[in-house]
Amino acid sequence: MENKLGALMIGEGVKIDGNIELSADVHIYGTVNGEIRAQDVFVGESGQVNGLVIADNIQVRGEIQQTVEARMTLAIKSTGRVKGQIAYQSLEIESGGTIDGKVDKYAAKKDNASAEVNDKPSSSQK
Amino acid sequence: MFKFKKSEPESTKHLSTNDSTEVRMPEQERPMLKEEKVQLQPSVISEGAEIEGNLNYPGSVQVYGKFKGNIKAETVNIGESGLFNGLLVVDSLIVYGKVLGEVKCNKLILNKTGSLSAKVKYSHIEIQSGAILTGDLLRKVE
Numbered sequence: 001m002e003n004k005l006g007a008l009m010i011g012e013g014v015k016i017d018g019n020i021e022l023s024a025d026v027h028i029y030g031t032v033n034g035e036i037r038a039q040d041v042f043v044g045e046s047g048q049v050n051g052l053v054i055a056d057n058i059q060v061r062g063e064i065q066q067t068v069e070a071r072m073t074l075a076i077k078s079t080g081r082v083k084g085q086i087a088y089q090s091l092e093i094e095s096g097g098t099i100d101g102k103v104d105k106y107a108a109k110k111d112n113a114s115a116e117v118n119d120k121p122s123s124s125q126k
Numbered sequence: 127m128f129k130f131k132k133s134e135p136e137s138t139k140h141l142s143t144n145d146s147t148e149v150r151m152p153e154q155e156r157p158m159l160k161e162e163k164v165q166l167q168p169s170v171i172s173e174g175a176e177i178e179g180n181l182n183y184p185g186s187v188q189v190y191g192k193f194k195g196n197i198k199a200e201t202v203n204i205g206e207s208g209l210f211n212g213l214l215v216v217d218s219l220i221v222y223g224k225v226l227g228e229v230k231c232n233k234l235i236l237n238k239t240g241s242l243s244a245k246v247k248y249s250h251i252e253i254q255s256g257a258i259l260t261g262d263l264l265r266k267v268e
Contacts, residue, residue, distance in 0.1 A: 073255075093253035100265050105258065 008038075012046045026055075028062070045079050060097075071106055169199075173207045189223070206239050221257075232266075 006024040010016060014030030025040045028047035041055040047062035058070045060080035067085045068074065074088035078096035086099065089106045093099060166185030171177055175191035183199045190205040196213040201220070204210050208223035218233040219225075221240035230247045238256035249266040253259060 075255075090255055091253055091257065091259055092255040093251055095250070095252040097251070098265050099251060099263050102262055104260050 010047070012044075043080070069106065171208075173205070204240070 006022050007026070008020065008022060008024070009027040010030040010032060012029040015033075016030065017033045019035040019037075020026060020032065021035075021037045023039055025042065026036060026038045027042045027044065028036075028049060029044040030046070031048045031050075033050045035052040035054075036049060037054045039055060040057045041053055041059070043049060043058075043060045043062040043064060045061045049062075049064045050066060052067040052069075053064055054067075054069045054071075056070070056072045057075075058064075058068060058073070059075045059077065060082055061077045062079070063081045063083075065083045068082055068087070070088040070090075073090045073092065074082075074086070075091075076082055076093045076097035076099060078094040080094075080097045081100075082098070083100040084102075086101055086103045087106045088103075091103075166183070168186040168188050169181070169183050170188045171191045171193055173190040176194075177191065178194045180196045181187065181193075181199070183197075185199065186201040186203065187197055187199040188203045188205060189197075189208040189210055191207070192209045192211075194211045196215070197210070198215045200216065201218050202210075202214055202216045204219075204221045204223040204225055206222040209226075210224070211226045213227055214225070214229045214231065216229075216231045218235070219229060219231045220235045220237070221242055222237045223240065225240075225242045225244055228245045229242070232248070233250045234242075234246065234248045234252070236242055236251075236253045236257040236259060238254040240254075241258040243258070243260045245262045245264075247264050247266055251263075251265075
């Protein structure tokens with residue numbers, strides 16, 4: 001949060017089909033269909049991501065579907081829903097939050113599951 | 127005042143010798159009622175104990191030792207020293223220790239010292255930061 005340069009906010013009602021890549025924070029209150037690579041990703045209660053999210057820290061109050069990789073912390077808040085392939089270094093789920101799918105530690109995923117997700121690990125390592 | 131109070135127990139003492147059968151009767155009845163009403167004591171597998179097999183218990187089970195097999199219970203608590211390997215079918219599961227295998231539960235609480243590596247079916251989940259969770263998770267739709 002110290003360096004706000006290049007931060008992105010996607011407001012409620014905004015819909016994006018495409019990929020987002022930046023080295024700062026993304027706040028999502030709208031809908032994103034595609035890939036997000038960022039330092040920190042915050043999905044608000046009205047936010048929804050269908051696709052891939054790779055970031056250091058991910059906080060979910062809305063919904064993420066498909067692939068989630070948190071290099072550090074994945075926090076699912078009470079209204080948060082995460083579904084799909086999930087990898088994390090540290091996980092926290094508040095009462096009420098839901099998680100559905102295949103869950104792995106991030107380090108373990110890099111070793112084992114690199115074959116499963118062809119191009120994604122390489123890009124996440126950059 | 128005191129004299130009156132003292133006299134009363136004395137009178138009952140005298141009577142008690144005669145009415146001893148009457149006094150015992152309710153005592154015999156009470157345990158019968160208690161057994162029906164009293165909640166089940168928790169079943170505890172202590173630290174150092176190792177068990178292999180199946181456990182069916184309609185109450186609470188606390189595992190501080192090693193358990194390999196299946197547990198069906200109302201509540202299961204895996205203590206920090208506890209290790210469970212097998213199938214757990216419970217209403218609520220609280221984990222401070224380690225669980226491997228398969229879990230079917232309504233409520234799952236994974237504390238910061240807990241580690242759960244299993245196929246999990248749940249309807250309510252809570253995970254503290256620091257806990258380790260790996261495996262396939264499936265939320266039961268209520």
